[in-house]
Amino acid sequence: MGITSGSDSGAPMxxxxxxPLVDVMLVLLIIFMITAPMxxxxxxxxxxxxxxxAMDVDESKLVMTIDADRHVFxxxxxxxxxxxxDTLLANVRxxxxxxxxxxxxxxxxxxxxVQVMAIIKKAGIPKLGMVTDPIExxxxxxxxxxxxxxxxx
Numbered sequence: 001m002g003i004t005s006g007s008d009s010g011a012p013m014x015x016x017x018x019x020p021l022v023d024v025m026l027v028l029l030i031i032f033m034i035t036a037p038m039x040x041x042x043x044x045x046x047x048x049x050x051x052x053x054a055m056d057v058d059e060s061k062l063v064m065t066i067d068a069d070r071h072v073f074x075x076x077x078x079x080x081x082x083x084x085x086d087t088l089l090a091n092v093r094x095x096x097x098x099x100x101x102x103x104x105x106x107x108x109x110x111x112x113x114v115q116v117m118a119i120i121k122k123a124g125i126p127k128l129g130m131v132t133d134p135i136e137x138x139x140x141x142x143x144x145x146x147x148x149x150x151x152x153x
Contacts, residue, residue: 062074062091066116074094099128100125100129101130
């Protein structure tokens with residue numbers, strides 16, 4: 001007569017071994033903790049400030065970015081200036097949606113931004129939104145209040 005654990009030795013084991021599950025989950029947690037900061041990176045910009053009505057921006061829309069060094073990005077992809085129009089025309093999603101948001105660093109010359117906007121319009125994108133940061137404080141800024149703007153030229 002022997003001592004038994006209460007189950008037949010021929011019956012299947014109905015308990016789940018949790019240790020491998022916990023090991024896999026911890027490895028996945030570590031992988032996501034390492035890769036998450038890399039995913040959130042974008043183009044570093046100092047956006048111009050503007051007093052405008054806040055828009056509900058759909059995060060899934062495509063964004064074109066111009067950084068301080070005049071590099072143009074479509075999403076996260078750097079687009080050479082010479083291939084900008086061809087890239088816009090070849091982008092199926094952009095042609096289907098017909099909507100693009102433009103973010104430009106405030107140090108980029110106005111003329112360069114206008115040239116990029118003209119290329120966007122030439123590529124057949126009918127809706128173009130400009131992304132800015134809200135103004136903190138009142139408008140106009142203190143350094144512009146004493147400047148006469150109504151003088152005849």
